[in-house]
Amino acid sequence: MHIGSKIEAQQRADRINSFRLELEALQREQVVALDSEQELAIGSYHRRLLDQLAAGFDIDTTSRQKQLSLGMGITSSLGAMGLAASVFFFYFQYWGWLDTKTQVTVLLSMPFIGLVLTMGAARLDKSGHFAKLLALITLVCFVLDLSMLGQIFNIPPTPRAMLVWSFFAGLLAYGVESRFMLAMSMLCFAGFLSAQTATWGGCYWISFGQRPETFFPAALVLFLISLIPHRRYPGFAALFRIFALLLFFLPLLVLCNWGEISFLDMESELVEVLYQIVGFVAAGAMIGLGILRGWPEVVNTANCFFTLLLYTKFYDWWWAWMPKYQFFLLIGLTAIFMLLILKRMRFLSIRRKAEAAL
Template identity: 40%
Template sequence: MNTHLQSNKAQAQARAKQIQAFRAEQRMLAEQGLLNLPSETVSSINRYHDALLQQLHQQQDIDLTEQASHVSLGMQIVSCLGALALAASLFFLFYQYWGLFTTPLQVSILVLAPLLTLVLAVWFCRWDRSGYYAKLAALVSFMAWVLNIVMLGNIFNLSQSPNAFGLFALYGFLLAYLLHVRLLLAAAMLCSYIFISAKVSHWLGDYWLTAWEYPEYYLLVSLLFFLLPLKINQQRYDGFTTVYQQIAAVVFFIAVLILANWGAVSYLPWADVWIEGSYQVVGFSCSALLIWYGMRQRQAGLMLTANIFFVLFLCSKFVDWWWDWLPKYLFFLLLGLTAILALMVFNRLRSSQQKDVEHG
């Protein structure tokens, strides 16, 4: 039986869904008289599946029914909200009584808060198979770490620095990989964006807080994050590849969309019209490439992201070209016809992909 166990919860949950789909199809075929298996064979298959589902449930705490899946989603939302509420409580508790503590006591509290919550998260991880309590404690630990860095800077009157976001990112990555928390991975990525862009801005002679004014800082970082799960296997971490690539794609396309419409914020030594035209080409090309990649990898989220930004780039060009001189009814008619054309192209791609699956 152990040879059939999956390496992680996501694979175990997928196996459970396969079993449920097999049973539903088997019942339907039997009712239509298309599948008449001996009762001994049916009983043997059912016993095997029951035992496998029970073992997967015990080891990976998977959901065995659709209702259980809905409850699990609710538990994830509640654990996230609970972590935010506890972190806010910790924050306001510090500020309510902070002035009553001596400096050594303040430093001790700030250092111990993330460490104790980290120990608590690890203990929950071993005690609770569902992982919800561990993730809640991990989120609180991350908030305590952020509060730790900020408050220590205030206590010792340290100047503001982008290095704080580097520390936030390091601790976020540590917690994310230690406890398999996708939300913390996303938070660590966003802190990394701020840290890297601020450091590059500082190296180029600008004040680091102005880094957000230059979208080009985020392009290379997005490419690195997108390629990272292709070079470093993330199979052991459920959903991490999706988080890396989805966030990287969204940040990349937002930066390109800004540059495609406001060339003045670019570092390129060209006229604005050339900068905007170049980034429009980049936006169209990369969104089309991501659609192809998402179809090839069967990642619906990436395809949806690419489609949304492809349409945004297209609409922005239509506005530039025709909004001022075309009648409004004709402008929107043109948009509608373009949408129909896009549907036809996507339908051809979908049919081609289905034929590949049938012949593959």
């Protein structure tokens, strides 16, 4: 048995508890009967394995422990945000009292100290709560480091700072297995690549948000990264796919309604129609791909945007002239029709899986 992360260890413990419950149900219904030696062997093996996992990864082996861990996670998140805000305002409260040499020393030392504390907490605290808390504070210190050093030495702002923030946040994410830090890394990377795309399109990089198409390259890159195996970090690949879809469909949804902000040198109405077609085709393709690859997060995200695109077009086409009861009746009938289609797709998926098993 090789388990390399806390998430894998928790998944194994959850499977053991589910197995125990299912075995008890099967025995009550007299579907299977184990003799005393078999029950003892299975029970002792599971207890020994759970003890090893709990000692090595500090996982939750009971439902009560999982509830307490959830509360600890919420508390640590609130504490991290509070301490990060405290560090941020502390800098601006006393910054003017320090000379330039002291300011530079503080800025250079704080991220390094935070990184050492984060790695130390990751080694000493198997639960990971303190490590993730310190990781967020370290990231805030690092962001302030680059920003305020630029102000001290009068360095003009550049999108490359977001690339450095993304790399640092990614290191912390993989170091402490934090999905929140990974999300921060992806947001910074998306900001950098979108700003670069805006400059390639002839815009000033700070104005990248005014051109939604600048986010499409970042969406493509994140989706390609999600295809890289993340065996030691379960959930990371799914998060990459979710952010990739968000960075693609959200700008596309904007362009479907405001074609005049597009890079395309076309009439705004034609741009809107073009992106509406792209949106429906892409959402349908992602739903199909998610079903084939077993990616529920892709199916759910694409389905949400397909529904948003569809209902947005319904509003544009029929709200102004159609009686309101007919409009909402059409909405309800469309939802039922989509439900039937998804049910059919689910049935075909189950049948395909059963045929493959045979």
